[in-house]
Each structure stands twice: as structure tokens, then as C-alpha cells.
Amino acid sequence: MMNTTEVGAAPKAPPVKVEERLFQNRYLVDAGRPHIKIKPHAEPSKALMALTHLCPAGCYSLNDKGQVEAVVDGCVECGTCRVLTAKTGEVEWNYPRGGFGVLFKFG
Amino acid sequence: MIEEKFDAIVVGAGPSGNAAAYTMAKEGLKVLQLERGEYPGSKNVQGAILYADALEKIIPDFREDAPLERHVIEQRLWTMDDTSYVGMHYRSDDFNEERPNRYTIIRAQFDKWFSGKVREAGVVLLCETTVTELLRDTQGRVIGVRTDREGGTAFADVVILGEGVNGLVGQRSGLRPELKPETVALAVKEMHFLPREVIESRFNLKGNEGAVIEAMGTITDGMTGTGFIYTNQESISIGIGCIVSDFAESGRTPYGLLEAFKRHPSVRPLLEGSECKEYAAHLIPEGGYNAMPELFGDGWIVVGDAGQFVNAVHREGSNLAMTTGRVAGETVVWLKRRREVASKANLAEYQRRLEATFVMKDLKKYRRIPDFLHRNKQFFGVYPKLLSAAAQTWFRVDGVDKRAKEKQIFQSFREGRTLPGLIGDALKLARSWR
Numbered sequence: 278m279m280n281t282t283e284v285g286a287a288p289k290a291p292p293v294k295v296e297e298r299l300f301q302n303r304y305l306v307d308a309g310r311p312h313i314k315i316k317p318h319a320e321p322s323k324a325l326m327a328l329t330h331l332c333p334a335g336c337y338s339l340n341d342k343g344q345v346e347a348v349v350d351g352c353v354e355c356g357t358c359r360v361l362t363a364k365t366g367e368v369e370w371n372y373p374r375g376g377f378g379v380l381f382k383f384g
Numbered sequence: 385m386i387e388e389k390f391d392a393i394v395v396g397a398g399p400s401g402n403a404a405a406y407t408m409a410k411e412g413l414k415v416l417q418l419e420r421g422e423y424p425g426s427k428n429v430q431g432a433i434l435y436a437d438a439l440e441k442i443i444p445d446f447r448e449d450a451p452l453e454r455h456v457i458e459q460r461l462w463t464m465d466d467t468s469y470v471g472m473h474y475r476s477d478d479f480n481e482e483r484p485n486r487y488t489i490i491r492a493q494f495d496k497w498f499s500g501k502v503r504e505a506g507v508v509l510l511c512e513t514t515v516t517e518l519l520r521d522t523q524g525r526v527i528g529v530r531t532d533r534e535g536g537t538a539f540a541d542v543v544i545l546g547e548g549v550n551g552l553v554g555q556r557s558g559l560r561p562e563l564k565p566e567t568v569a570l571a572v573k574e575m576h577f578l579p580r581e582v583i584e585s586r587f588n589l590k591g592n593e594g595a596v597i598e599a600m601g602t603i604t605d606g607m608t609g610t611g612f613i614y615t616n617q618e619s620i621s622i623g624i625g626c627i628v629s630d631f632a633e634s635g636r637t638p639y640g641l642l643e644a645f646k647r648h649p650s651v652r653p654l655l656e657g658s659e660c661k662e663y664a665a666h667l668i669p670e671g672g673y674n675a676m677p678e679l680f681g682d683g684w685i686v687v688g689d690a691g692q693f694v695n696a697v698h699r700e701g702s703n704l705a706m707t708t709g710r711v712a713g714e715t716v717v718w719l720k721r722r723r724e725v726a727s728k729a730n731l732a733e734y735q736r737r738l739e740a741t742f743v744m745k746d747l748k749k750y751r752r753i754p755d756f757l758h759r760n761k762q763f764f765g766v767y768p769k770l771l772s773a774a775a776q777t778w779f780r781v782d783g784v785d786k787r788a789k790e791k792q793i794f795q796s797f798r799e800g801r802t803l804p805g806l807i808g809d810a811l812k813l814a815r816s817w818r
Contacts, residue, residue, distance in 0.1 A: 293643045298574070298663035305422070327632040333572050333639060333665035354427060355665040356550035356563075357570045357628055363562040372420055372552065374532055376512030380426045383575045383619075383662045384491035 295335035299351040306350050307377040313349045313358065314369040321345040322365045328358050353379050390416045390540035392716055393529055394507075395515045395553060397424035400688025400705035401546030402498045403442050407713025409505035413720060416538055417507050418531060420514040425495030428548075429573065429666035430702060431612055431621055433596065434489045438703035442710050443501060447483065451493040453616035454594025455484035458587075462650070464601035465772040469650050480593065488594050488614045488621070490575075518543060518557045518684070525727075526683030529553070542726035543684045544712050546705070549667045551690035559684065560677030565632060566758060567671030569609060569696075571625025572638040574646075576658035580618050586654055587615050598699060601768030603645045607634055608758050611645050612699070613654065620655060622646060625668060627758060638665065670696040673751035679738075680731040685712045695746050697753055704743050711737045749818075756816040762801060762809065770800045 313336070318325070325345050328337040334351045337358070347358075347368075359370035372378070394405040397419035405417045421427040433456065439446050458475035479485065503509055510533075519528040519537060528539035545554050549568070554560050587595040597613040604610070609626030624638075624645050631638065646655060669675065669692045676692045679685065687693070688705035695704065715734040716726065724730050738744045757763065774793040784792075797806060 293637065293640045295637070295639045295663075298639060298660070301660060301662050302664075324632065330635055330637045331570070331628070331631050333570065333637075335637075335639075353663075353665045354550075355570060356667050357631075357665075359550070360563045360568055360628055360667070361565050361632055372514050372550075375420050375514045376422050378427070380422055381429060381492050381662065381664055383493075384425055384429045384432070384495070384664060 295333070296351075299334055299353075302351075302353070303380040303382060304350065305377050305380060307373055310374070311347075311349045312371045312373040312378070313347055313352065315345060315347050316367050316369065318344060318367060322362070322367060324362045324365055325367045327361060328368075331361065332358055388414075390414045390508075390538065391720060392416075392542050392544060393418065393538055393540040394544045394546060395529065396546035396548055396688075396690075397421075397499050397502070397509065397511075398428050398495065398546060398548060398688060398705065399498070399702045400690075400693075400709035401544070402495070402502050403706040403709025404544045404546060404687055404713040404716075405507045405709075406442060406498075406502045406505050407710050408716055409502065409507045411717040413717060415507045416540065417502065417509045418513045418515050418529065418538075419509065419511045422512055423496055424499035424509070424511070425492035428491050428495055429571075429664045430491045431573070431614055431623065431699070432489050432491050432494070432702065433614065433699070434487045434494065435700065435703035436483065436485055436487065438706040438710075440483075442706060449497070451489065451497050452592075453488040453490060454589070454592050455479065456486040456488065456596055457589070457593045458595040460595065460597040462597055462599040462601070463768045463771050464599055464603050464648065464650070465769045466602050467649060468772045468776065469599070469601070470768075470771045470775050475595075488596065488616050490616060490619075515547070515553050518553060518559075520683075524682065526681070541683070541720075542716055542731075544709075544716070545684060545686045545690050546688045546709060547690050549669050549689040551686070554677075554686060554690055559681065559686065560690075563667070563669065564671070564675070565629035566627060567669070567675045567754060568628050569625045569668040569670045570628050570631055570638055570665065571623050571668055572642050572663070572665045573621060573623030574642065574660045574664075575662040576620045576622060576655050576660050577618060578620065578655075578658045582657075583615055583618070583620065589615065592617070599645075600764055602765060603641070603648065604764050605634060605636055605641065605644075606761055606765045607631065607636075608761060608764055610699075613651065619661075620658065622651075622655065627670065628667075630758075639663075668696070668701070669694050670754055672696060672754045673744075673747040674755070676747070680728065680734050682728045683726050685715070685731055685734055687712045693743060693747070695750060696757075697750050698746070700746075707741055707743050708738065711741065752816040756812060760809065760812065762805075766800055770797055
């Protein structure tokens with residue numbers, strides 16, 4: 278029999294570590310000058326929370342105080358976090374200084 | 385930064401910025417181009433497919449030395465469920481022609497080559513230079529840019545913004561609104577290396593022939609999005625992208641989604657034994673015509689992704705970028721020849737010229753599609769599953785008679801989507817496609 282009842286329920290992939298992927302990439306890190314900063318907050322908005330899974334470089338994580346933190350050394354400069362939090366203004370996003378940041382060999 | 389005044393400043397050295405800069409310099413204009421990356425291409429990400437027509441109109445003999453990977457002779461469209469795909473493949477020896485129509489490329493290499501042509505044409509290119517804002521005169525006319533270099537201002541009659549999807553300069557100068565999570569897709573991509581003979585045997589290719597796969601279905605886990613697999617000479621580009629707001633709601637990670645796509649039983653054998661050498665992510669503006677910002681103003685023009693020039697249905701972007709860049713460049717040259725200023729009224733010529741090209745015609749034709757696909761997720765989940773189940777019922781020989789099988793298939797569609805749902809979807813699709 279055809280199975281049409283489970284529509285919408287796809288199996289989840291096993292947890293994947295993004296670090297293993299980023300390690301292939303080349304970066305020129307602008308030490309001490311992160312190009313993305315999170316504004317101080319007591320409780321993250323839904324959008325900011327979403328970045329803990331949505332950021333393709335896994336830059337965002339939740340600390341033990343329930344706040345979202347960012348370590349942007351592995352950032353691939355896609356801009357997703359800026360777009361998603363544009364309304365709440367919780368993320369201050371700039372391009373890295375000229376020459377710094379990710380360097381795609383293939384793109 | 386640079387004392388002399390330029391005829392034009394181009395922000396960005398991607399396909400749109402390069403097309404604009406090249407077109408103007410070829411006609412003798414003094415052009416300054418600013419790129420934030422270490423080299424052109426170092427910040428750029430694409431699948432990537434190059435459409436020859438758009439580049440031929442700029443550099444007719446590009447095939448002589450451009451770094452092209454494979455010319456595409458086979459296009460596969462896959463509708464996938466968790467264990468299967470239903471495919472529509474088109475392969476033709478006609479694509480083995482003297483001047484092939486589409487090529488796979490590797491953007492960092494291609495952009496470097498294009499930039500070489502741009503500099504040969506006489507453009508002054510400054511890399512590692514991020515433009516931070518537009519400079520205006522007292523009337524609000526754009527007269528130049530400020531950069532992050534020491535004393536970093538530069539002046540020109542017109543500024544062409546080819547700054548890409550994350551066009552911060554234009555956004556922060558109020559030329560266009562911020563992108564919306566509902567109309568922009570996040571795509572992640574990996575570069576998998578394999579010996580060329582292995583790629584050729586797995587994809588049934590010889591020489592520089594190439595095959596490309598575009599896929600949709602349960603691979604995006606109910607989100608609006610697609611996956612792709614492109615063959616390069618010694619590598620396979622594989623990626624998947626979904627609308628940002630869908631990702632935000634789903635709780636899925638982009639790399640988890642890509643991993644699941646790679647593990648699909650139809651995909652895994654294609655990548656077997658490969659070595660991944662890069663992981664990239666990029667936004668794709670998918671809002672189409674209705675999300676298009678103002679394209680020109682006093683002293684400025686926007687080209688490429690910054691202007692939302694992407695045809696999401698046909699996966700076309702770089703050709704729209706090159707065409708808008710070329711047309712912007714031609715408009716500036718035309719004004720210069722007529723000794724006219726780059727005022728908003730005069731630059732309206734840019735849009736008039738674009739309206740006559742496939743760029744505006746296609747984006748207008750598909751203006752309802754982005755919203756349609758975003759609101760009708762059954763096309764990414766329910767239908768691919770129904771289609772696959774129907775194909776399996778049809779092809780499996782199990783003693784059930786054919787009339788009963790037909791009935792079973794019809795019944796599954798009615799149960800999966802209801803009759804009014806099916807009719808409604810057909811009508812909505814037809815109306816959006818028109």
C-alpha cells in the first residue's frame with residue numbers, strides 16, 4: 278500500500294558538527310575586532326534564539342544565563358543573522374574590514 | 385584616497401560589477417572599482433552555472449581563456465521523497481556544440497579571470513577596500529563613496545552599486561529597504577573532489593560534458609527550497625537552500641539539512657569517496673519583481689543581486705547580474721557621450737533599457753511565483769511524496785491489475801490533498817505561472 282498518511286514527517290539527520298566543515302575554510306581573522314556584535318539583552322527574542330540553529334557557521338550559542346552569544350571567527354558572511362534580526366535590532370552587523378574574514382577558494 | 389575624479393565608481397567585483405566596469409572602461413571611461421575581498425571572488429558564492437549568452441554580449445570570445453568547468457549537456461530535475469526520486473532528465477548531443485550554452489564554473493576562479501579582463505580594459509581596481517557609505521552633495525545627489533581605507537574617499541559622476549545581496553551601502557543610505565526573511569533564501573554548499581574519470585562514469589559523461597541536477601521535495605523537510613548537484617571537472621558542487629523564515633521556524637540547521645541530502649540513497653553513491661574541501665553559505669534574493677527596490681536615483685544605479693535580479697524558478701542569477709551590469713554601463717556611456725549628467729531623470733534610461741530585455745520580462749512574468757511557492761508548501765512535501773508513491777505503484781509488478789493501480793493512485797491523491805485542494809492547486813499554479 279502507498280503511504281500517504283505521514284506526509285510532512287521526514288526523518289531527521291543525525292547531529293552534524295559544523296566545526297568539521299569550517300575547518301576546511303580559509304579565514305583571515307581580524308583579532309579583537311569582531312564584525313558582528315550582539316546587543317546586551319536579558320532574554321533573547323525568538324529571532325535571536327533561532328540563530329542558534331540557523332547560523333550556517335554555528336556562530337551563535339546559548340550561555341548558561343539564557344542569553345545568546347556569538348563567536349564569529351568562523352563566520353561565512355552570509356548575512357542571515359542580520360536579516361532575521363533586522364526588526365529587533367539585536368545584532369549589529371558590519372562587513373569585516375577590507376581583506377579580513379572568510380576567503381573562498383572555490384565559492 | 386584618490387584625488388582625481390572618476391567617470392564612475394563601481395562597488396563590488398562580482399558578475400554585475402565586473403560587467404558594468406568592463407563595459408564603461410571599454411568605451412574609454414575612467415572607472416574605479418572597489419572590492420572588499422582580498423581578490424575578486426574571495427567573498428562570492430554561487431552553485432555555479434554560467435549562462436554563455438549574457439557573457440558573450442560583454443566578452444564575445446570568453447571561451448578562449450575563461451576558466452570553464454564543463455558544458456552542460458544534461459539537466460536533471462528531481463522530485464524527491466525520503467527513499468526515491470521521480471526524475472525528468474533532458475540530455476542532448478545538440479549541447480555538444482561549438483559555442484555551448486551553459487557551463488559549470490567555480491566562482492572564485494571565474495571572478496578572478498573576469499576581473500583580469502576588467503583591469504586590462506583600464507579599470508582601476510582596489511581590493512581589500514570596504515565601502516562604508518555614499519557621499520552626497522547639498523542637494524542629496526550621490527557624488528562618491530567613503531571606504532574603510534585611511535582618508536578613503538573617492539568621487540565620481542555616478543556610483544554603480546553591485547554590492548551583492550547583503551548590500552549594506554545602499555541599505556544604510558536609504559536607497560532600499562532591508563531584506564525580508566520571507567523573500568530571501570539561505571543556501572549552503574560543499575565542494576566535493578573526485579578524480580574526473582570517476583565523475584564522468586558516475587554521471588555518464590565524456591570529455592568536458594557536464595550534468596546538473598536540481599532537486600526538490602522532502603529534502604527540504606517541508607520548507608520552501610531546493611537542492612542542487614553540479615558536476616565540475618574534478619569536483620561536485622552540492623548544496624541546498626531554503627527561505628530564511630522557513631528555516632527559522634523549522635528548527636533545522638542548514639548543515640544538517642545538507643548532510644541529510646548528501647545521505648539520500650539517490651545522492652550518496654554520486655559522492656562516495658569524495659573529499660570535501662570547502663563549505664560555504666550565501667543568501668539568495670528570491671522575492672523577484674515584487675521585492676525589487678528602486679533601481680536608480682540621482683548619481684546612482686543598482687545592479688545584480690543588490691537589485692533582487694534573480695529568477696528563482698529558473699535558478700538564474702549570474703546572467704541577470706551580468707546583463708544589468710552591462711546595461712547600466714551602457715547607459716552611463718550613453719549619457720557621457722551626450723554630455724548629460726547622471727540625474728535621476730536621465731538614469732531612468734537604465735530601467736527603460738532593462739524593460740526591453742529578458743531580465744524585466746521574466747521577472748514580471750514570474751512576479752506571483754515567489755509568494756505562491758512560499759504559501760503553498762504542499763509542492764515541497766505532499767506532492768513529491770504522492771508522485772513517488774504513484775510511480776512505485778505503477779512500476780511495481782505485484783499481481784494487482786492495472787485498473788486497480790490507477791484507482792489506487794487517484795485515491796492517494798484525493799486522500800493526500802482532497803479533490804478541491806488538487807483543483808485549487810492547479811488553478812493557483814496556472815494563475816501564478818501566467
